[in-house]
Amino acid sequence: MVMAKEKKEQWVYSCQQCGYQSRKWLGRCLECGAWGSLEEVRLATSSSAKGAARGDMPRPVLLEDAPDGDEERLESSVKELDRVLGGGIVAGSVVLIGGEPGIGKSTLLLHFLQGVATGARQVLYVSGEESARQIKMRAKRLGAFAASFYLATETRVEQIIAMAEELRPVLLAVDSVQTLTCSDITSSPGSVTQIRESTCKLIDFAKQENIPVVLVGHVTKDGNIAGPKVLEHMVDTVLYFEGDRSHAFRILRTVKNRFGATNEIGVFEMKEEGLAEVSNPSEIFLAERPLDEPGSVVLPSVEGSRPILVEVQALVSPTNLGTARRTSIGADHQRLSLLCAILEKKAGIDMYGHDVFLNIAGGMRIEETALDLGVVCALMSSLLNKSVPSDMAVCGEVGLAGEVRAVGHIDVRVREVARLGFSRVLLPQGNRERLGEELDIQLLGIGNISEIMDIVFS
Ligand code: TYD
Ligand code: MG
Secondary structure: OOOHHOOOOEEEEEEEOOOEEEEOOOOOOOOOOOOOOOEEEOOOOOHHHHHHHHHOOOOOOOOOOOOOOOOOOOOOOOOHHHHHHOEEEOOOOOEEEEEEEOOOHHHHHHHHHHHHOOOOOOOOEEEEOHHHHHHHHHHHHHOOOOOOEEEEOEEEEEHHHHHHHHHOOOOEEEHHHHOOOOOOOOOOOOOOOHHHHHHHHHHHHHHHHHOOEEEEEOOOOOOOOHHHHHHHHHOOEEEEEEEOOOEEEEEEEEEOOOOOOOOOOEEEEEEOOOOEEOOOOOHHHHHHOOOOOEEEEEEEEOOOOOOEEEEEEEEEEEOOOOOEEEEEEOOOOOHHHHHHHHHHOOOOOOOOEEEEEEHHHHHHOOOHHHHHHHHHHHHHHHOOOOOOOEEEEEEEEEOOOEEEEEEEHHHHHHHHHOOOOOOEEEEEEHHHHHHOOOOOOOEEEOHHHHHHHHHHHH
């Protein structure tokens, strides 16, 4: 009896923008407020219901008896990607690579698959976006391709799974989730329901067969993997491939990782022959730095466990508008306004009468507050038209009272600064006190931004 009830088809109305579901049709989605976005979709019988019907009751195990040891990982020869994943892709895990169209996701995936396929390991690349001919052309450009690299152009998720079950590759890659269709769902490809159900099936496949799956997802301009955050909760690892398309640099960032650290980054450079790994990002980001130029400051940022020196540039000029402009590229806009206000109030510098433009060179994006002191120095430097010494790097957080606060990972930062040949670093007094003297660099402690004038610009 129960079976019959479960077999019965269930229909719901689902918002194609955000995935909200409702029993009855609504003109406007209650969740995201989109108009006319609800479409009728048939619900797939969930796998848990199927499992229960088959009678395979799950049993809990004692924590003590649970398997231990490290996860089984598959490594490629793309070191930057392996590191971002936490040392290779974990068997049976599902990784989502998100990024704007044209940023280089398919290229990255080809490199990764080539890397895994060496050593005669079979990989399967399924593309719903490009023809086999196009993919081959690109793969050729990226270098010799492995003999165990299989390719399919397919969008029906059931067929993809059937192919993978037969081939049993060590890795399955699907490009992209937006092209997938699932036969039990009536809505069009790319809709939230299709993406979610298709991903669900691929996740089931990965877990059951212990084969890792990599999915590519396009991200809209406002940063959502289309079919908003729904996918992020479902998969094990989410990586974002980002960068400014006018620059060659690309950053691969972990947003979520059930099998490793988040905030780990990998740095790549897009070249004619594909993506090249950048193992020394600091050197590259500083390569074009103008020396002794007012407004330019080098600061050591830390992404995950990795230090990267970047150049922050500021341009401060008298405003001819009623309200001064604050423009920031690569750093938080609100934070910039805040730092300008602190400078005005605590260091007595006229910022309200000046337009401020801030840029992190090389298309890098920095979120951490350890950037503050460098930004403040860059602003003052531009305003005073006096350069910050080119052998000095700056890091520290700035509080509302103008105090310079200690930052994390200070030893990693200072070591990177020293490694790249800087002879002094301006850092929070709180960090200075705890650092040993063994580092081959002059440490200049600072407690309040009012001291900047004497230390930096004297
Ligand atoms: P692609 O991987 O197709 O992006 P996505 O899958 O994220 O949409 O990469 C597209 C861009 O990369 C394209 O504009 C051309 C550039 N590119 C190179 O500069 N060099 C190369 O070797 C390759 C393959 C692509
Ligand atoms: Mg692509």
